[in-house]
Amino acid sequence: MMSKRIVIAGWMLVMGLVAGTGLSAQAQGTSIGPSGLKVPRFVSLKSDRVNVRGGPSTDHKVKWVFRRAGLPVEIVHEFENWRQIRDSEGEEGWVYHSLLSGRRTALISPWQTAGTLVSLRKDPTEEAGVTAKAQIGVQVDIKECEQGWCEVSVRNYNGWLKSNLLWGVYPNEEIN
Known part of the structure; x- marks a missing residue:
């Protein structure tokens, strides 16, 4: 029982540090993501069918599906080949990088x-x-x-x- 609490406490500490890092990057304005590009930044959807997931892998459930190519979204975080995006209504989720385009809309x-x-x-x-x-x-x-x-x-x-x-x-x- 005690080791389970230590693992959970350790996991919460790690998640707190990760979340804190993201907040400090946002508070500072822009930073450079793993892609070598600025975060945050605006891009657009490359396809007329883009799954938005709850996390940065196909193991995460699809939260919703965009059905409009060219729609602008804001990249707010990067993790490997995944991009956390925000839409014009403020909703956030994760999209695979190849479904996004640098085309500005x-x-x-x-x-x-x-x-x-x-x-x-x-x-x-x-x-x-x-x-x-x-x-x-x-x-x-x-x-x-x-x-x-x-x-x-x-x-x-x-x-x-x-x-x-x-x-x-x-x-x-x-x-x-």
């Missing part, structure tokens, strides 16, 4: 009321003409971001949006 203001329209601008200024209007929640491809604005495309429309209207881009992130 974003969702237009998914936190706003459905049906709201935002204006895509001809240039990265509030005064620029409107090239198109897009609904909240629409997935866009990111072409570039600079000085708080991102050039995006959706279907056959291109335009500029303020980066704070996009889920899939960090504040003041530069993308070329």
Whole structure:
């Protein structure tokens, strides 16, 4: 009985240290993961069927399935070939690395009321003409971001949006 408690206490200590390491990395902003890339970072789903698991192996149960290629997700942790991701609703789970793409996409203001329209601008200024209007929640491809604005495309429309209207881009992130 005593040895079982020691093993459990030891396991809890190890898990606490691992969790503490993850929190300190998040508190510091970004770090470099085992892949050699920054964590956290935004990526997109490569496939239109992606299983999200409860842990970093196929031994863990599937929590849910994404069914939309190109959807942006945020990598918040890496373990070997597995990536812990967060979606736009704040849900987290684990995905095998080959199901993710470096292609940058974003969702237009998914936190706003459905049906709201935002204006895509001809240039990265509030005064620029409107090239198109897009609904909240629409997935866009990111072409570039600079000085708080991102050039995006959706279907056959291109335009500029303020980066704070996009889920899939960090504040003041530069993308070329």
